[in-house]
Amino acid sequence: MTSAANSITRDVHRLPIPGENAFGATAPYDVEKIRRDFPILQRKIHGKPLVYLDNAATTQKPQSVIDALVNYYCEDNSNVHRGVHLLSELATAAYENSRSVVQHFINAAEPSEIIFVRGTTEAINLVAQTYGRRHVGPGDEVITSPYTFAATGEAILYLGARPILVDIDPRTLNIDPEDVRRKITPRTRAIVPVHFAGRPCDMSALRQIADEHGLALVEDAAHALEATIDGRHCGTFGDFGCFSFYVTKSLTTIEGGMVVARDARAADRVKTLALHGMSADAWRRYSDEGFIHYDVVEPGFKYNLTDLAASFGMHQLTGVEERWARRQAIWRVYDRELAGLPLRLPAPPAPGTRHALHLYTCLVDDQRTQVTRDQVLGHLHALRIGGGVHYRPVHLHPWYSRTYGARTGSLPHAEWVGARTLSLPLTAAMSDDDAADVVRALRLIFST
Numbered sequence: 001m002t003s004a005a006n007s008i009t010r011d012v013h014r015l016p017i018p019g020e021n022a023f024g025a026t027a028p029y030d031v032e033k034i035r036r037d038f039p040i041l042q043r044k045i046h047g048k049p050l051v052y053l054d055n056a057a058t059t060q061k062p063q064s065v066i067d068a069l070v071n072y073y074c075e076d077n078s079n080v081h082r083g084v085h086l087l088s089e090l091a092t093a094a095y096e097n098s099r100s101v102v103q104h105f106i107n108a109a110e111p112s113e114i115i116f117v118r119g120t121t122e123a124i125n126l127v128a129q130t131y132g133r134r135h136v137g138p139g140d141e142v143i144t145s146p147y148t149f150a151a152t153g154e155a156i157l158y159l160g161a162r163p164i165l166v167d168i169d170p171r172t173l174n175i176d177p178e179d180v181r182r183k184i185t186p187r188t189r190a191i192v193p194v195h196f197a198g199r200p201c202d203m204s205a206l207r208q209i210a211d212e213h214g215l216a217l218v219e220d221a222a223h224a225l226e227a228t229i230d231g232r233h234c235g236t237f238g239d240f241g242c243f244s245f246y247v248t249k250s251l252t253t254i255e256g257g258m259v260v261a262r263d264a265r266a267a268d269r270v271k272t273l274a275l276h277g278m279s280a281d282a283w284r285r286y287s288d289e290g291f292i293h294y295d296v297v298e299p300g301f302k303y304n305l306t307d308l309a310a311s312f313g314m315h316q317l318t319g320v321e322e323r324w325a326r327r328q329a330i331w332r333v334y335d336r337e338l339a340g341l342p343l344r345l346p347a348p349p350a351p352g353t354r355h356a357l358h359l360y361t362c363l364v365d366d367q368r369t370q371v372t373r374d375q376v377l378g379h380l381h382a383l384r385i386g387g388g389v390h391y392r393p394v395h396l397h398p399w400y401s402r403t404y405g406a407r408t409g410s411l412p413h414a415e416w417v418g419a420r421t422l423s424l425p426l427t428a429a430m431s432d433d434d435a436a437d438v439v440r441a442l443r444l445i446f447s448t
């Protein structure tokens with residue numbers, strides 16, 4: 001029996017005949033437009049005939065994907081079934097393609113495997129199940145930063161393990177390797193540093209500690225897509241690197257993420273766990289050779305990235321550097337223009353490192369102003385400028401303090417920074433005027 005995937009491939013191969021409607025005379029979508037939006041080529045990938053998005057498609061806007069969705073899904077219900085398959089064919093090709101593009105982009109010094117998953121949260125949760133012979137579970141401890149989004153600790157909690165929070169360096173806002181050493185116990189299984197705001201952690205110190213104690217090193221690289229140390233990408237120093245493609249990140253698949261794994265066997269296990277513990281994913285099951293049985297080798301999760309999400313990501317890959325450069329221009333304006341205000345600005349990147357410039361966070365200096373951080377946020381809001389707080393430290397959130405009895409004063413640097421930090425608008429979409437408005441607003445606020 002021919003699989004649905006392959007029969008639709010044949011239909012798609014008929015698309016190039018100008019003016020002909022491959023799916024029936026009355027279908028409403030515009031074949032010419034789809035041909036323009038998707039340069040469909042017939043190629044072989046991994047020995048299989050595939051409908052393939054040419055690299056030229058990477059320069060196209062997600063709008064073309066949205067147009068195609070509207071054409072196929074909305075105008076005529078009878079096309080939904082075929083539309084779904086066509087889109088998933090296109091997107092599967094995008095998924096395969098994006099894997100190799102990302103591999104190139106990451107340019108790891110050592111060969112790394114890439115697995116696309118649903119987010120950093122799921123990535124950390126999955127890799128925590130592949131450390132060594134026994135996965136992280138109840139009674140185990142995993143060291144991480146209190147100065148992060150709740151997701152980092154949550155991924156550890158899912159497994160019944162306990163996140164052990166260590167203090168940060170108040171200048172870099174990354175975990176302090178000396179405090180990591182102090183908090184290691186016989187129950188410690190892993191260290192999860194967070195490259196806060198895109199600033200690389202001290203990976204050589206952390207690697208040394210992990211190796212000395214036989215611990216896994218898992219980088220939360222949710223902010224650090226573009227960050228490097230001596231030219232090598234963050235996320236490739238640990239045993240695993242976990243990236244986020246959530247909407248606020250510099251490359252988004254709406255929801256999504258990526259695991260970079262150093263070890264091919266560990267990568268295979270992550271991939272299997274990410275899709276119900278199955279030995280073959282849908283693409284491998286339906287091939288021209290006929291149906292291939294899969295085995296469920298262990299209970300897994302539904303954490304795979306969707307093909308369609310991958311196609312959004314692929315469209316954005318080519319703009320990553322350009323958007324980083326634009327954020328850098330805004331960052332420099334802030335560094336220059338805010339220098340005289342009662343704010344502690346971000347520390348310059350350490351020599352040999354590249355900051356991903358994900359968040360511009362400064363500290364309201366209460367030695368030099370009566371205006372509190374929350375008042376600044378309120379004034380900015382009144383001036384129609386969005387500010388943020390990254391982060392109030394994790395251990396002071398009610399669930400954590402209730403569950404672990406954390407007291408104020410237990411992680412003094414994280415608490416001090418968390419009470420004063422303020423994130424300013426920073427996106428590549430901002431104009432010079434937008435950046436000037438932010439500067440003007442802050443001058444006004446601090447002059448009162």
Ligand SMILES: Cc1ncc(COP(=O)(O)O)c(C=O)c1O
Pocket residue numbers: 118119120121122148149151152194220222223243244245246256257
């Ligand atoms: C530092 C950090 N870790 C983890 C996450 C979770 O990422 P995701 O939403 O992709 O699961 C985020 C999300 O914002 C984050 O900022």
